[in-house]
């Protein structure tokens with residue numbers, strides 16, 4: 497475990513074992529997958545289930561990246577409401593993506609059930625909570641758009657939202673019964689285990705150091721051996737390392753979380769009694785959810801790794817008390833953060849990086865469902881040779897401008913917001 501993951505609750509409560517070996521010889525397979533997050537593990541699992549021979553290489557341990565650090569909200573769709581997705585992608589591709597991702601929680605929870613993944617899965621829906629009257633107006637727009645796309649979402653008033661969350665801080669909420677919560681790292685490791693059971697070879701602590709194509713076959717070099725394969729999936733996303741030639745372009749945005757100790761039964765009965773996962777409409781948003789042991793996990797945009805990060809830690813304590821005054825004396829233990837790959841239009845990108853090879857990145861903070869769907873779709877496209885199996889059309893390249901400046905802008909905005917906001 498790396499230092500930055502030492503305080504990560506998900507590492508402390510992961511029920512799935514971390515068993516993959518290091519690659520120590522040359523291997524020849526149909527498909528090589530680089531990156532052991534949801535995208536890579538889903539690709540390896542689905543390709544192996546189709547009868548392909550597969551080798552997955554993970555630089556650190558399975559779930560080292562966003563997949564082992566996130567909030568665990570397994571949502572339908574992207575951050576953007578359906579009309580925005582259609583506006584950016586056009587009606588045909590936009591409709592297809594909206595409908596594929598509407599079904600993403602079903603795919604995730606089906607995989608969990610089918611492979612017996614021990615990841616605290618609760619499919620009791622999510623609540624998008626209005627932090628202001630303007631936030632409630634935004635939820636009304638989303639509600640109309642989602643309903644017209646066939647989504648079974650409910651708009652809740654302030655009273656119903658208070659009953660569901662156990663907090664009177666909100667002006668209303670949007671309930672999506674399709675979604676739910678998971679233990680994120682357990683889900684990643686469980687997918688990797690299922691891939692191995694389907695005969696994929698999964699290696700960790702085996703960074704891909706060089707990729708080349710000799711006109712026929714991909715060669716992926718690691719310190720312990722070379723993988724040769726006709727097809728390649730590059731799924732390193734915001735945790736890309738070592739391969740300078742194929743670094744994805746995105747704006748890095750950090751998000752951190754802290755967890756309470758397990759709450760006593762009396763408090764658990766009033767705080768999120770229905771087990772929904774939540775986030776709010778704030779521009780610098782807040783998320784909160786329970787884990788299986790009854791810890792409240794609360795998070796927001798922000799990097800815990802810089803000199804002023806105590807501002808984020810102090811804010812999260814104030815925010816917890818603002819939402820739940822009864823938790824004033826409850827210790828807030830673990831604190832960890834992760835990096836999100838944002839694209840300017842908040843839509844993920846699949847790039848065609850050579851013959852029978854795709855790279856993907858940029859889920860922009862919504863990667864549990866999308867990563868699972870995109871990994872499956874890319875594997876199916878490569879194994880069948882049918883590009884129509886891709887969830888979105890592949891592009892030749894994706895460029896983002898001024899990524900460092902925009903990263904500083906977001907982190908400064910989050911730090912200043914946390915310095916001045918919250919009532920206590």
Ligand SMILES: Cc1cc2nc3c(=O)[nH]c(=O)nc-3n(C[C@H](O)[C@H](O)[C@H](O)COP(=O)(O)OP(=O)(O)OC[C@H]3O[C@@H](n4cnc5c(N)ncnc54)[C@H](O)[C@@H]3O)c2cc1C
Nearest residue numbers: 531533534535555561562563566567569704737834863864
């Ligand atoms: C704090 C946080 C909260 C979030 N909350 C949510 C949420 O509630 N719901 C949601 O849907 N999404 C959420 N997300 C987004 C989601 O976690 C990501 O979109 C998703 O995990 C991306 O999965 P991935 O497999 O594409 O990438 P990752 O999980 O980042 O995996 C990429 C992997 O590639 C490996 N790698 C890099 N370079 C190499 C190399 N050269 N060779 C081999 N391996 C390499 C890395 O070590 C890493 O393990 C959140 C993200 C963060 C950071």
